[in-house]
Amino acid sequence: MATITSTSFSTPAPGHAGALSGFKAFWREFFAKAFNPYRPELHYMRGPGPAWRAKYGPSASFRLKTSDI
Numbered sequence: 001m002a003t004i005t006s007t008s009f010s011t012p013a014p015g016h017a018g019a020l021s022g023f024k025a026f027w028r029e030f031f032a033k034a035f036n037p038y039r040p041e042l043h044y045m046r047g048p049g050p051a052w053r054a055k056y057g058p059s060a061s062f063r064l065k066t067s068d069i
Contacts, residue, residue, distance in 0.1 A: 053060075
């Protein structure tokens with residue numbers, strides 16, 4: 001039975017290994033942050049919603065200004 005070994009020719013030159021990995025790490029992090037679908041500021045509660053207004057009505061102690069509605 002024969003054993004097969006292989007060598008890889010895709011390793012970068014010794015002087016460029018750090019620069020290439022740093023370059024790839026930068027772009028990987030850039031794309032991860034630039035195209036992240038999670039945007040918590042879009043889901044932030046800005047005040048009471050219609051269910052709260054329906055439950056407590058216009059006589060509630062917490063009211064929004066008419067310019068905010």
